[in-house]
Amino acid sequence: MSTNEPEAVVEATARDLGIGADDVRQLLHFLAPLAAHNVETYRHSIRVGVLAARLAQAHGEPGFLALFGGAWHDIGKLDVPNTVLRAERFGDEERHSVERHAWCGFLRIAGVYYEAGLVAGLHHAFQSRPYGLTPGRYPSQVVRAAQMVAVCDFYDALVTRKDGRYSEDERSRPMEIMAQYYPAHTRWISWLAAEGPGCLG
Numbered sequence: 074m075s076t077n078e079p080e081a082v083v084e085a086t087a088r089d090l091g092i093g094a095d096d097v098r099q100l101l102h103f104l105a106p107l108a109a110h111n112v113e114t115y116r117h118s119i120r121v122g123v124l125a126a127r128l129a130q131a132h133g134e135p136g137f138l139a140l141f142g143g144a145w146h147d148i149g150k151l152d153v154p155n156t157v158l159r160a161e162r163f164g165d166e167e168r169h170s171v172e173r174h175a176w177c178g179f180l181r182i183a184g185v186y187y188e189a190g191l192v193a194g195l196h197h198a199f200q201s202r203p204y205g206l207t208p209g210r211y212p213s214q215v216v217r218a219a220q221m222v223a224v225c226d227f228y229d230a231l232v233t234r235k236d237g238r239y240s241e242d243e244r245s246r247p248m249e250i251m252a253q254y255y256p257a258h259t260r261w262i263s264w265l266a267a268e269g270p271g272c273l274g
C-alpha cells in the first residue's frame with residue numbers, strides 16, 4: 074500500500090494520536106461498505122476524519138472522537154440510494170432523501186460508539202439550514218467535535234468537489250467562503266488553510 078492511500082493515512086494519523094491498531098481496524102471495518110456503495114463518499118469520509126483528528130489535536134480536543142466521528146460522519150449515506158447521491162439534478166425529493174443521512178448515521182453508529190454516532194447525527198446542525206440532531210442537549214466536547222467535523226466536511230467538499238455543487242468562484246476562494254459560513258471558527262479555518270493539505274499525505 075502506498076503511503077498516501079486513504080487507509081494508510083488513517084493508520085499514520087491514528088499512530089500519531091496513540092490510537093491502537095484494533096481501533097483503526099474497527100474504524101475501517103464499519104466504513105468498508107461505503108467504499109462499495111459510493112467510493113467518493115468513502116474517500117471523502119476518510120479525509121474528513123483525518124483532518125478533524127489533526128484539527129482537534131492542534132487545539133487540545135480529543136483526537137480519537139474527531140477521527141471516528143469524522144470518518145463515520147457520512148456513514149448514513151449507506152441508506153441513501155446511489156442514484157440520489159449521483160443525481161445531476163438536485164430537487165426537493167433528492168434533498169429530502171440525502172438529509173436522512175444524518176439521522177441514519179447516528180442510528181448506525183450509536184450502538185458501537187455513542188459519541189461518534191452523535192457527531193454523525195450533528196454534523197449538519199451548524200449550517201444556515203440545519204438538519205439531523207439538534208446540539209442543545211449534548212456534552213460540549215461532543216458538540217465541539219461535531220463542529221470541527223462540520224468545518225472539515227465543508228473544507229473538503231469545497232476543495233475536492235468538481236460536480237457543480239459549488240461554483241468556480243466559490244472553489245477559487247474556499248477559506249473566504251468558509252469564513253462566511255462559519256464566522257465563529259476562523260481560527261480553525263486558518264489552521265486548515267495552512268495545515269490541511271499536508272495532513273492528507
Ligand SMILES: [Fe+2]
Nearest residue numbers: 146147196197
Ligand atoms: Fe453529511
Ligand SMILES: [Fe+2]
Nearest residue numbers: 117146147226
Ligand atoms: Fe461529508
